[in-house]
Amino acid sequence: MRTHYCAQINEEHIDQEITVSGWVASRRDHGGVIFIDLRDKDQVLQLVCDPADNIDAHKQAEDIRDQFVLIVSGKVRARGEGLENPNLKTGKVEIVVEKLVIENRSLPMPFDLGDERVNEEIRLKYRYLEMRTQKSYDIFKLRSKVTMSARNSLDNLGFLEVETPIITKSTPEGARDYLVPSRVHGGEFYALPQSPQLFKQLLMVGGFDRYFQIAKCFRDEDLRADRQPEFTQIDVEMSFCDQEDVITVAEKLINDIFTQNGHTIPSQFNRITHSQAMEKYGSDKPDMRYDLAMVDVIDIFERCDNEIFSSIARAPKKNRIKALKVPKGDEIFSKRQMKGFEEYVKKFGAGGLGYFQMKEDGLKGPLTKFFSEEDIELIIKRCELQVGDAVFFGAGDKKIVLDYMGRFRIYLAELMDIIPKDVFEFLWVMDFPMFEVEEGKVKALHHPFTMPKMSEKGTLDYDDIEEIESIAYDIVLNGTELGGGSIRIHKEAIQEEIFKLLGIEEEEAQDKFGFLLDALKFGAPPHGGFAMGLDRMIMLMAGTDSIRDVIAFPKTQKAQCLLTQAPSPVDAQQLKDLSLRVRQTPTE
Numbered sequence: 001m002r003t004h005y006c007a008q009i010n011e012e013h014i015d016q017e018i019t020v021s022g023w024v025a026s027r028r029d030h031g032g033v034i035f036i037d038l039r040d041k042d043q044v045l046q047l048v049c050d051p052a053d054n055i056d057a058h059k060q061a062e063d064i065r066d067q068f069v070l071i072v073s074g075k076v077r078a079r080g081e082g083l084e085n086p087n088l089k090t091g092k093v094e095i096v097v098e099k100l101v102i103e104n105r106s107l108p109m110p111f112d113l114g115d116e117r118v119n120e121e122i123r124l125k126y127r128y129l130e131m132r133t134q135k136s137y138d139i140f141k142l143r144s145k146v147t148m149s150a151r152n153s154l155d156n157l158g159f160l161e162v163e164t165p166i167i168t169k170s171t172p173e174g175a176r177d178y179l180v181p182s183r184v185h186g187g188e189f190y191a192l193p194q195s196p197q198l199f200k201q202l203l204m205v206g207g208f209d210r211y212f213q214i215a216k217c218f219r220d221e222d223l224r225a226d227r228q229p230e231f232t233q234i235d236v237e238m239s240f241c242d243q244e245d246v247i248t249v250a251e252k253l254i255n256d257i258f259t260q261n262g263h264t265i266p267s268q269f270n271r272i273t274h275s276q277a278m279e280k281y282g283s284d285k286p287d288m289r290y291d292l293a294m295v296d297v298i299d300i301f302e303r304c305d306n307e308i309f310s311s312i313a314r315a316p317k318k319n320r321i322k323a324l325k326v327p328k329g330d331e332i333f334s335k336r337q338m339k340g341f342e343e344y345v346k347k348f349g350a351g352g353l354g355y356f357q358m359k360e361d362g363l364k365g366p367l368t369k370f371f372s373e374e375d376i377e378l379i380i381k382r383c384e385l386q387v388g389d390a391v392f393f394g395a396g397d398k399k400i401v402l403d404y405m406g407r408f409r410i411y412l413a414e415l416m417d418i419i420p421k422d423v424f425e426f427l428w429v430m431d432f433p434m435f436e437v438e439e440g441k442v443k444a445l446h447h448p449f450t451m452p453k454m455s456e457k458g459t460l461d462y463d464d465i466e467e468i469e470s471i472a473y474d475i476v477l478n479g480t481e482l483g484g485g486s487i488r489i490h491k492e493a494i495q496e497e498i499f500k501l502l503g504i505e506e507e508e509a510q511d512k513f514g515f516l517l518d519a520l521k522f523g524a525p526p527h528g529g530f531a532m533g534l535d536r537m538i539m540l541m542a543g544t545d546s547i548r549d550v551i552a553f554p555k556t557q558k559a560q561c562l563l564t565q566a567p568s569p570v571d572a573q574q575l576k577d578l579s580l581r582v583r584q585t586p587t588e
Contacts, residue, residue: 001071007043009090013076020045020095021071021103023132027064034061036097038070042137046079046094047072057097067106067132073099120548125562127553139550143538146257147214150234150534153256157249159210159236164199166192166216171512176220178229186579192218192230195531197447198516200237201488204527205519212236214534223557226480226536226547230555233483237529243471243487246528247428250475250485254532258424261541269426269475277429282322282406284432287479288425290418292409294322295383301395306370312395320401322394325383326412329390330357338390344411345394348404354393358385367393410479424540427476434470435501442502446472449516450486451528452498460497475532477540485530492520 003019022040029035036047049061057074064070074095085091110126111118114133123130130136151161170177170191177191193199196215203211215235223229234253238246251268258265270288277286280293298321302313312319326332342353356365356379363376363385371379383391394405413419434452436445442465444450453469455461462468474484489495495517499509509517538550548554555561575581 005043006038006040006045007089009045009076009093009095011078011092014078014093016076017073017098018076018095019071019073022069023106024064024066024068024070026066027061034058034064036061036064036070038072039132039134042134042141043089045090046085047074047097048094049097049100053096054098057100060100060102061097064102065106065108067109068102069104069106071101071103072097121556121562124548124554124556127563131552136549139538139542139544140552142261142542143534143550145261146538146541147534149257149260150212150214150253153253154212154236157210157252159212159238160208161213162203162208162211163213164193164196164203164215168193168199169515171198178218178220181578181580183577194219195233196235197449198513200235200529201449201516201524201527202519204237204239204488205522205524207239207525209240210238211529215531220559223555223559226539228535228547228551228554229559231547231551232534233531234534235529235531236485237527239525239527241487241526241528243473243528246485246487246530247473250483250530250532254426254475257537258541263424263541265424265426269428271428271430273431274429274433274469275431278402278406282402282404282409283479284429285474285476285479285481286406286427286429287410287413287419288427288476289420289423289478290413292324292326292413294324294405294409297321297323297379297382297393300371300375300378300382301393303372303375304367304370306367309370309395318398319396320394320398322401322405323379323383323391324394324405324409324412325385325389325391326416327386328388329412330359331388332416333390338392341392341408345404345408348407349396349400350394350404351396353408354395356385356391356393358387358389358391360387422543423478425478426482429474429476430472431469432472432474433466434468434472434498435465437466444498444502446470446484446486448498448502448504449488449495451489451494454494460501465501471528473530475530477537480536480540481533482536482540483530483532485528487526487528490520490524490526492517495520 002021006020006022009018020038022038025037025039025044027034027036032051034049036049037044038047049058051058072095074097076093077096079092079094109129111122113129114135167180167190170179170189175194177194180190180192182188182190195217196213200211213235215233216230217233218230220229221227236249238249255265255267274284277284279296282294298313298316301309301321304310309321313321338355345353354367356363356367363380368376385391394401433445434450435442450470450472452460453471460468470486472484472486475482489498535547535550539547542550544550553561553563560566
C-alpha cells in the first residue's frame with residue numbers, strides 16, 4: 001500500500017512518483033488549494049491538492065477531516081525558498097497529489113491529540129488515539145530499543161534468557177499477591193508473581209549459571225506515579241559470584257543501554273552505604289544531582305539551654321538533630337517563608353522546624369539565645385556557613401526526623417529550581433539492614449533470601465537485630481530506585497536461622513517455601529543478582545514524570561483500565577466453575 005514511509009522522503013526524491021499512507025494530522029484550505037499534513041508511524045509529510053494539477057484529487061480532499069486514513073500517490077517537489085519547515089525532517093519537500101484514496105473515515109476526536117491539558121482519564125480511555133502522537137511513538141520506540149540493547153548486552157555477557165511461570169504459588173514477598181482461582185482444584189489459588197525471585201534461584205541450583213528475563217511482575221499495592229499493578233523488570237541472576245561481580249555486570253548492562261540510546265554516562269557509579277544515605281539525605285534513594293546534605297549536630301544541642309532540644313539530644317541512639325544548610329537561603333527566602341516551612345514538615349510528623357540566618361554580624365535567629373558563643377561558632381563551622389546562608393534544624397525520633405528532613409531537602413531543591421535537567425546521576429546504595437522492626441514485628445527489609453553479613457566465625461552476632469547488615473544493593477537514578485539486588489542465601493542452615501529471626505516456624509517455612517528449601521539441600525551454588533525496573537528506566541530516559549506514559553495500556557491509580565473497563569464483574573456460571581460466590585457488601 002506504500003512505496004515509502006513519510007520520514008524517508010527528502011530532496012533526493014524530487015520528481016519521483018511515490019505512494020504514502022497514514023492519518024490526517026491537519027487539513028488547511030488556502031484559497032482553493034488544500035494542504036494536508038499526513039502522519040504515519042513517526043513523521044509528518046505535507047500533501048498539496050491543487051485543482052490545477054488534479055481536479056479529482058482536490059474534490060476528494062474537500063471531504064477530508066482530521067484522522068481520516070489516506071493512501072496517497074503523487075510526485076515529490078521542493079517546497080521552495082521561504083516555505084520550508086525546519087521543524088520537520090520532511091520540511092523541504094511536499095507531495096503534489098495525483099491519486100487520493102480515503103481508506104477510512106474517523107469520528108471527530110474526543111480530545112485534541114497531544115494537548116497535555118487534557119484530563120488523564122480521557123486520554124487513558126482513548127489510549128489508542130493518544131498513541132498516534134509523536135511523543136507517544138518516540139517513547140515506545142525508545143522502549144523497544146532499550147529492550148533490544150538489554151538483551152544483546154546480556155547475551156554478549158553469556159546470560160541465557162529463560163521464562164518463568166506467570167501463575168504460581170502464593171508466597172509472602174512484601175506486597176499483596178494477585179490471586180487466580182483454580183477451576184480444577186476448587187477453593188485453591190495460584191498467584192501472579194511479584195518477581196521471579198524463587199524461580200531464578202532454582203535456575204541457579206539447576207546449573208544454568210547466568211540467567212536473565214524481561215519479566216512481567218504483579219503487585220497488589222497502593223499506586224503512585226512510578227508504580228503500576230503490573231510492571232516489567234530486567235531480571236538477572238548469576239552463580240559463583242560475589243557482590244562486586246554482580247555490580248560489574250549491572251554497570252556494564254546500564255552503560256550499554258544508555259550509550260546505545262544516545263546518552264553518555266560513567267562506566268562506574270558512585271557508592272554510598274544505606275546508613276550514610278539516610279543520615280545525610282534522609283532517603284535510601286537520594287538524588288545526587290544537587291547537594292543539600294544534612295549534618296549531625298545532636299552533640300551541640302545537648303549543651304543548649306532549651307530543655308526540649310537538650311532532652312532529645314540526651315538519647316542519641318533513638319533520636320536525631322539534623323541541620324540542613326541552604327546556600328544563600330537567607331537571601332532567597334523571606335522570614336515569612338522560613339516560618340511557613342514548618343507547616344510543610346509537620347505534614348510528615350515533625351514537631352517543629354528551627355532555623356538560623358547567617359548575617360554579616362554573625363548567626364541570627366530565635367534559637368541563638370539558647371547557645372553559648374562557642375557552640376554558635378561550632379554550628380557555623382560544622383555547617384560551613386557563609387554570609388547569606390540559612391540553616392534549618394529538625395529534632396526528634398530518628399526515623400521521623402530523617403524522613404521529614406529528607407522530604408524537606410527535595411522540597412527546597414524543587415522550590416529553588418536547582419535540580420539539573422538532562423543529567424543522569426547514578427548511585428549504588430550498599431549495605432542495607434537485613435531486618436526492620438515495625439510494631440514489634442521483625443520483617444525482612446528486602447526479602448528473606450538475602451544473605452546477611454556474617455561474622456568471621458560465620459555466625460550472626462548482634463546486640464540489636466536492626467543492626468544486622470545484608471549483602472544487598474540498590475541502584476538509584478536521579479532520586480528514583482531503578483532496581484536492586486543481593487547475594488542470596490545458598491546454605492540451608494543460614495536460611496533456617498533467618499526464618500527463626502523472622503518468627504517463621506519450620507512448618508510454615510516448609511509450607512510457603514518448601515520447594516526452595518529442598519533445593520538448597522542439593523548442592524546450591526553461591527549466587528546473586530539484581531532486577532531493574534524497565535518502566536522506570538524508560539520514564540527517566542524519556543523525561544516524563546509518570547510511569548503510565550511508558551506503558552502501552554496502563555492502569556489508573558485505582559488499578560483500573562479505563563479502556564477495557566477492567567476489573568469488571570463476571571457471570572454466575574464462571575463463578576460457579578471456580579467454586580466462588582460473591583458476597584454483596586450491605587448498604588446503609
